[in-house]
Amino acid sequence: DTAVSQTPKYLVTQMGNDKSIKCEQNLGHDTMYWYKQDSKKFLKIMFSYNNKELIINETVPNRFSPKSPDKAHLNLHINSLELGDSAVYFCASSSRGDTQYFGPGTRLTVL
Amino acid sequence: AQSVTQLDSHVSVSEGTPVLLRCNYSSSYSPSLFWYVQHPNKGLQLLLKYTSAATLVKGINGFEAEFKKSETSFHLTKPSAHMSDAAEYFCVVSAGNFNKFYFGSGTKLNVKP
Numbered sequence: 001d002t003a004v005s006q007t008p009k010y011l012v013t014q015m016g017n018d019k020s021i022k023c024e025q026n027l028g029h030d031t032m033y034w035y036k037q038d039s040k041k042f043l044k045i046m047f048s049y050n051n052k053e054l055i056i057n058e059t060v061p062n063r064f065s066p067k068s069p070d071k072a073h074l075n076l077h078i079n080s081l082e083l084g085d086s087a088v089y090f091c092a093s094s095s096r097g098d099t100q101y102f103g104p105g106t107r108l109t110v111l
Numbered sequence: 112a113q114s115v116t117q118l119d120s121h122v123s124v125s126e127g128t129p130v131l132l133r134c135n136y137s138s139s140y141s142p143s144l145f146w147y148v149q150h151p152n153k154g155l156q157l158l159l160k161y162t163s164a165a166t167l168v169k170g171i172n173g174f175e176a177e178f179k180k181s182e183t184s185f186h187l188t189k190p191s192a193h194m195s196d197a198a199e200y201f202c203v204v205s206a207g208n209f210n211k212f213y214f215g216s217g218t219k220l221n222v223k224p
Contacts, residue, residue, distance in 0.1 A: 041217045041219075043201065043214045045211065090154060098143075098162075099157055100157075100203075100212060101157070102154045102155040102156075105153075
């Protein structure tokens with residue numbers, strides 16, 4: 001069983017569209033994260049949820065909205081997509097600052 | 112404040128020779144330190160972690176790292192590189208607010224035949 005899964009793996013869309021990326025973890029962790037990895041491989045934290053509560057919200061455009069329906073899920077919704085949103089988005093989970101486990105990533109391409 | 116500096120953006124070694132990937136950290140608290148590896152078009156996989164136990168930490172695939180508090184370093188080493196080690200490596204620190212992790216900018220390891 002996959003520990004942290006993301007769907008879709010690839011997402012190609014037009015500027016201005018709205019899209020969602022889903023993340024699920026079956027590790028029983030209480031904290032989940034979204035990261036953005038740019039073309040230079042730099043990883044930037046976007047959001048973190050602990051027990052469904054938002055605890056980290058970095059400087060991210062408000063077009064990005066995370067939603068955590070329960071501890072095992074953290075979805076990312078993006079409105080009005082822009083060219084600069086093209087990147088690989090990683091979901092991760094951990095238990096109170098212990099090891100993070102990463103999903104396989106979602107490669108978003110905005111045309 | 113916490114931060115991580117990976118001193119080399121690219122490292123190139125020959126197969127069978129030692130690997131050294133350098134990482135320095137800054138932390139106001141006792142840190143937890145991690146090394147992750149990312150193979151091309153893949154997610155991040157944990158290599159090893161330090162959490163205030165033994166200062167020499169052994170990880171998967173023959174990698175190890177030594178925590179040196181006096182030098183604020185956590186360098187990653189491997190005695191003999193293999194072609195399959197070619198990947199991007201990230202040093203990560205977690206401290207204080209234990210839900211936040213700080214990533215280095217990554218070191219790309221190239222292994223020549």
